[in-house]
Amino acid sequence: MTLRIAEIFGPTIQGEGALIGEPTVFVRTGGCDYRCSWCDSLHAVDSAYRHEWKPMTPKAVWNEVRHLSGGRPLTVSLSGGNPAIQDFAPVIALGHTEGYRFACETQGSIAKPWFADLDTLVLSPKPPSSGEAVDWDAFDACLKAAGDRPQVVLKIVVFDKTDYAWAKAASERYPGLPLYLQPGNPEVDPETPIETQDSLDRMLWLVDKVTRDRWFTPRILPQLHVLLWGNKRGV
Ligand SMILES: C[S@@+](CC[C@H](N)C(=O)[O-])C[C@H]1O[C@@H](n2cnc3c(N)ncnc32)[C@H](O)[C@@H]1O
Numbered sequence: 001m002t003l004r005i006a007e008i009f010g011p012t013i014q015g016e017g018a019l020i021g022e023p024t025v026f027v028r029t030g031g032c033d034y035r036c037s038w039c040d041s042l043h044a045v046d047s048a049y050r051h052e053w054k055p056m057t058p059k060a061v062w063n064e065v066r067h068l069s070g071g072r073p074l075t076v077s078l079s080g081g082n083p084a085i086q087d088f089a090p091v092i093a094l095g096h097t098e099g100y101r102f103a104c105e106t107q108g109s110i111a112k113p114w115f116a117d118l119d120t121l122v123l124s125p126k127p128p129s130s131g132e133a134v135d136w137d138a139f140d141a142c143l144k145a146a147g148d149r150p151q152v153v154l155k156i157v158v159f160d161k162t163d164y165a166w167a168k169a170a171s172e173r174y175p176g177l178p179l180y181l182q183p184g185n186p187e188v189d190p191e192t193p194i195e196t197q198d199s200l201d202r203m204l205w206l207v208d209k210v211t212r213d214r215w216f217t218p219r220i221l222p223q224l225h226v227l228l229w230g231n232k233r234g235v
């Protein structure tokens with residue numbers, strides 16, 4: 001059995017959501033069942049980049065994570081693409097025996113039994129601006145598959161007023177899940193430098209909306225890695 005891997009990189013810091021700031025190694029899978037209009041990881045989604053994806057055995061994936069982390073346990077972040085297309089049970093089992101922890105980022109469209117082995121499951125349902133529509137039955141199946149072991153959180157990207165209203169309604173379906181909001185980044189070309197002031201303005205807009213509404217449920221965080229490194233890959 002091999003996994004389709006777009007890139008393995010780090011250690012860096014987790015730039016988004018519940019584990020923001022935590023040192024981590026990323027394992028980014030190739031392939032996604034969605035095509036979000038603003039996806040910042042097209043090199044792991046679009047089959048035009050297929051030639052860059054490598055088939056790797058779970059053992060080879062694990063050896064690379066161990067090498068990058070110097071054999072010191074940390075949280076491994078599984079992302080993509082949609083990592084839930086593939087079977088990460090063997091990688092997670094290898095890592096857990098050595099004291100590593102696992103977080104996974106997925107949109108919640110495909111449930112996998114190995115979600116129950118994770119330490120953190122980040123479910124990131126897609127708002128209207130993405131052009132994708134959430135299948136809430138599939139999303140609920142992800143929650144069910146996760147069970148009690150992992151910490152499960154919601155992370156929603158907000159580009160505009162419509163997304164904001166959608167995020168509010170979506171979070172009301174899941175009052176028990178911690179909610180993280182992050183402003184959308186409209187500039188995702190790795191070659192184009194980001195306008196830092198624009199990123200901060202989008203963050204300010206979101207903070208302003210939430211506080212004016214006296215909506216005290218979400219935590220609002222920027223994409224810290226984007227502020228630090230722009231859209232550079234491998235960070
Ligand atoms: C690239 S996705 C990969 C994992 C999975 N497919 C998903 O969407 O959750 C990782 C995270 O980046 C977020 N993201 C992607 N493009 C973005 C953008 N242009 N601005 C802000 N967040 C973005 C996604 O919503 C998701 O939370």
Ligand SMILES: Nc1nc2[nH]cc(C(=O)O)c2c(=O)[nH]1
Binds near residue numbers: 012079
């Ligand atoms: N530093 C850093 N943090 C991240 N958080 C989520 C990422 C992703 O693309 O899944 C990401 C990423 O690519 N880099």
Ligand code: SF4
Binds near residue numbers: 039
């Ligand atoms: S679900 Fe995630 S990886 Fe797939 S297209 Fe959307 S943002 Fe990109």
Ligand SMILES: [Mg+2]
Binds near residue numbers: 040041
């Ligand atoms: Mg990213």
